[in-house]
Amino acid sequence: MKVVIFSLIIVGALLMVVNIIFYIRLMRRMRDVISGGVRRDNIMVSFGLVLLIFFLGGYIFVGIYADPHLVTSLILFFGSLFVSVVVILLTRLLQTSKERSLEITEVLADIIDTRGQHNEGHVLHVKNLMDLFYKYLPRNIQSEYSLVSIEYAALLHDVGRSSIPQEIVDKKGELTPEEEEIVRVHPQVTVRLLRGVKSFDYISDWLLYHHEKADGTGYYFKKGDSIPLPSKMLAICDAYSKLIKDMDHDAAIAIIQDRVNKDFDEELVHIFVSIPKEDILACLPKRK
Template sequence: MGSVPAGARVYVACVVLAALACLAPVPGLRVPWWIVALLAVLYAGCDHVPPPRGPRSAGSPGGETPQGMGTFLPVLLAGAFLLPPAAAALVALPGALLARVDQRPRAPRRVWRAAQLAVAVWAASRAYGTLGGPDAVATPRFPYALVPAGAAVLTFCAVLAVLDGGILALAERAPLRTAWRGLFARSLAPVAAHGLAGLMMAVLWRSPYGPVAALLVLLPMYVSCWVFAQYHRERAAHQATIRALVQAVDIKDGYTRGHSERVGQASMMIARELGMDDDRVEGLRFAGILHDVGKLGVPTRLLRKDGPLTPEERRIIELHPEYGHEMVRGIAFLGEARSAILHHHERLDGSGYPYGLTGAQIPEFARVVAVADAFDAMTSTRSYRRARPVPTALEELERCAGTQFDPGMVAALVRSLGRHGWHPAVTADDGPPVLPDGRTSAPHASDALGRGAP
């Protein structure tokens, strides 16, 4: 556990001790061990259904979700509805401890997840029992049975959110003011759906149809999880395609290394400030990352030229938006991003290229990327000038708003940077980023506007 901060180790140890306390048997309480064993095997077997992966998945510090974790929460919640709290907490342990974990350190991550789930399931089972859930299911008494089940779901989500926020703050050093933000709200809807499936399992289990009928509830859940996993595998393939294209550009034009990622990040900031939905925000990220992919069609000697460009060389470089559009024309998932790749060098006054579009003729995505592109070009050191401080770059964007840039996009970037600052993710070859207070970074290299940045 050498790579885990000391505070996080203490925190995990405390949660493990709490989990052990939850597992302590209650004297005189009869436990149906066959149900515990069957549910534990079912939950462990669900590890074969790969869940989606994403940044900071709940319960998995470091931004990845161990396989099986959370995919079949109906099994865990059915255990909370069918078993005493200590026995219900046992159901999660085999699956959590045997789950495949890709990121290191693996053992602490497994122990953490096992302890976290044990505490959450124990608390959910206690809430369910306190409100008379077992009697409501045994009778059955609907819709009253939904009340203890709903309380169990809320308790489960709340415990996970509290524990997740703590590990994010201590293991990943997330700011305390943001570590817990949104964790409960994001998990409530999916856990509630899984809770209903778990309640159906518990009702059928106690009915004359028995456990076999209860297990049939898992079939549609399995199918839906498989479809969801297929979607995320397709999305991972999209990401791999984009990474390959960006790496090819970076190899060809070393001066722009890291530039594409930063333009994608700034484009997302503008999109969120404008209130775009998640799909369009993701599309703008793709557009920002791939806006210079057409440089693959430009001679390397021109991209790496240190001196001024001749008019003929400039005309050749100004073909890169069209080259890029041709390269991505057949990539359907890019959608609106393709128009940004083609038109991100257009200007509102019609003096841009390749087609000299004006005002609203320029697609919205292109107007966003144009601002993000120019901002990063100015705040990165290029081969012929030093980086400008962030406030200076914003002043220049505002000066050019209405002629070169869309004023709405510029204003959105200014507002977003005012709230969040500028903390771009940089590649291994980059130096530290430009800071919001105006201090410049170590030398970067970018070539955002064909040697024509503001």
């Protein structure tokens, strides 16, 4: 009997350690534009972790000092199993709600994009490229930015273009200085439109500076490290998506490489061009 009791305590304690690891992973996944930013929730989540660690401490105490009975060990074991079920359910619920939310945003962003751009499917293409680009970033950079936030930035970066009058959108020739000024403010309009969603504060600078250039000649004359890294990524993906409409992959990549340290960040271009050609080409959105 002692062996059964001891085994239940050991397995339950190990399960609790796994629960804590998965709970910490869940906490990390909550740091993005969709699930982050609510202070009250953050406190609750942190409190949940403290409770789990306390529960594990209880296991160790009972296992070593309390000489537990079979009933006690069964209660502890099933308690641990129950926590596993809750953590798995929470993870799946969070994943599902994020997927639905992203799908809805994709549809809405695509509708706005169809009006605001000359090239249909551009925003979905940029989002796919940013997804891929993110996977090739060094781990230390990945840990600074959540993929979900990057995806939303990609989808929403140009919603402010909806403020540009249709005649300017459709104009074939050169824009007048007044028309250029109207186009130039679209990142500010994007930020203003998204101000209603509090957690989007986190990505507002990424959106605001997506037309900045490495040499400081962009819309707001930012350069170097003062431009957020996701904005620099957006600039590359945005340019590639537009270039590929009129030329093949190699020609588009050659132009991007030629614009290193002028329009684009050197290190990021180096990463982007290292991505296999077939993977980049697979980012073109497939129309249903």
